[in-house]
Amino acid sequence: MSQQQGDPRHLETLDRDLARYSNIELATSYVSRPMVGPGIALVFILIAGLSAMLFFGQTSNLMIVVIAACLGAYMALNIGANDVANNMGPAVGANALSMGGAIAIAVVFESAGALIAGGDVVSTIAKGIIEPQSMGTASVFIWAMMAALLSAALWVNLATWVGAPVSTTHSVVGGVMGAGIAAAGFSAVNWPTMAGIAASWVISPMLGGLIAAMFLWLIKSRIIYREDKIAAARTWVPILVGIMAGAFAAYLSLKGLKQLIKIDMSTALIIGAASGVLVWVAMIPVIRKQSEGLENRNKSLKMLFGIPLVVSAALLSFAHGANDVANAVAPLAAIVQASQSSSFTEAVSIPFWVMVIGAFGISFGLFLxxxxxxxxxxGQITKLNPMRAYCVALSAxxxxxxxxxxxxxxSSTHIAVGGVFGVGFFREWDAERRIRNQRLSMPDRAIFAPEERRRRKLVRRSHFMTILAAWVITVPAAAALSALIFVLINLAVG
Known part of the structure; x- marks a missing residue:
């Protein structure tokens, strides 16, 4: 036996067998890795259902609330997977944040925004799209909200899978509209509200892109194209950071903190102006110190925009959590209230455990x-650096x-992605303008042929068309899916 163990041929066979086992382990690991995320997500959904069971163990509509809690958790996961990318994408693409750092910041600030200041738009989503009185009975209203929640979650899941950032707000709006039409006809829909939402498909990205392009032009003309870039940066970067601080102070006053204190537009603008001036004054010595010893080149300028960009990503995440958590919990809160009291025409109150499901679901979805x-x-729409990413965050x-x-x-999604496109298209226009100027000033210099310039486009047209198509069909697709689900639920329970 000992002789066989010492036989080199036996050892070679053993090595080959161990190598096969090692390859099997690698293959198993590779195959099972894609299942880890869905597995953890499924556990979270089940925990949400168990939480609802603990809170409503004695009610007659227990199973309805449990199923609704699972659907709300599923929707929150999809919001985290799709929507949060709009806040963190520019900072990561500009290398101001690592992927891990972006996820950590987003998880903390999304959860804080949802739990501290979330829920103000729940009644709008649950009741502003359709007339609850047209539903007739509480059970019809519950099935309509259930269909809306499931259809919106499925649509956002599909969009994430194909790589299209879509508006989760528009997905829920479409879901509620489709279920309302299936339940009570076209008269149940609040059409003026829907017309405003349809208008935002065009207004949001165009406005976001225009503002982002305008600030990129300001940075290029006042800093990048100057002979002494560092001296120009010492003047303009504090002003730009002050503008950003003022904008975010007003933004958070209007959108992020309205659950804690009611602030009107004029008060928010005063708060923003005061914050902007204070930050501008405070940043003058900071930027002067940061810029000491920097070389007079574009790469040096990126350092001065890094920290403001990280702070802006965190603030955007807080405001997003405060606002968009409603997309997951609004139909769920409406279902819980209708199940408890059979009242579906009153204002919706949000139980704390429902907000927790929304907040943690967004965080898990982002992480997974x-x-x-x-x-x-x-990074795949257009190439971003800290200056360009700063313009996108400020435009939002x-x-x-x-x-x-x-x-x-x-839509915050349309604004942020529109800002990225705006920056990219401005860079294309600016590059073409400089080529034309070179041709006029130096006619003998070689200029790229039109075919070569087309290949050098700075915005990927394939992504542009995919995202545009997804935006256009979000509301009708979610509405059609919701109407179908509502009909199927009615057949199943009827």
Whole structure:
């Protein structure tokens, strides 16, 4: 036996067998890795259902509430996977944040926003799209909200899978509208509200793109194209950071903190102006110190925008958590209230455990599935650096303020992605302008042929068309899916 163990041929056979086992382990690990995320997500959904069971163990509509809690958790996971990329993508694409750092910041600030200041738009989503009185009975209203929640979650899940950042707000709105039409006809829908939402498909991305392009032009003309870039940066970067601080102070006053204190537009603008001036004054010595010893080149400028960009991503995440958590918990809160009291025409109150499901669901969804769309928004539409990403973040805050002032409903997803496209298309226009100027000033210099310039486009047209198509069909697709689900539920329970 000992002789056989010492036989080199036996050892070679053993090595080959061990190598096979090692390959099997690697293959098993590779196959099972894609299942880890869905597995953890399923556990979270089940925990949400068990939590509802603990809170409503004695009620007659227990199973309805449990199923609704599971659907709300599923929707929250999808919001985290799709929507949060719009806040974190630019910072990651500009290398101001690592993927891990972006996820950690987003998890903390999304959860804080949802739990501290979330829930103000729940009644709008649950009751503003359809007339509850047209539903007739509480059970019909419950089935309609259930269908809306499931259809919106399925649509956002599909969009995430194909790599399209869509508006989760529009998905829920479409779901509620489709279920309302299936339950009570077209008269049940609040069509003026829907017309405003349809208008925001165009207004949100165009406004976001225009503001982002405008600030990129300001940075290029006042800093990047100057002979002494560092001296120009010492003057303009504190002003730009002050503008950002003022915009975010007003933005958070209007959108993020309205659950804690009611603030009107004029008060929010005063708060924003005061915050902007204070930050501008405070940043002058900071930027002067940071810029000491920097070389007079574009790469040096990126350092000065890094920290403001990280702070802006965190603030956007807080405001997003405060606002978009309603997309997951609004139908769920309406279902819980209708199940408890059979009242579905009153204002919706939000139990704390429902907000917790929304907040943690967004965080889990981001952690498990968010990196795919973060990479797409941050680096696959157009190349971002800290200056360009700063313009996108600033445009998101300013566009919401302008839209609120005009009374227009807007989508944070459309604004942020529109800002990325705006930056990319401005870079294309600016590059073409400089080529034309070179041709006029130096006619003998070789210029790229039109075919070569087309290949050098700075915005990927395939992503542009995919995202545009997804935006256009979000509401009708979610509505059609919701109507179908409502009909199927009625057949199953009827």
């Amino acid at each position: 599935f968010g990196p795919k769309l973060i990479r797409m928004v941050g 805050a300013l566009t919401v303020i302008v839209a609120s002032w005009l009374g227009l409903p807007v």
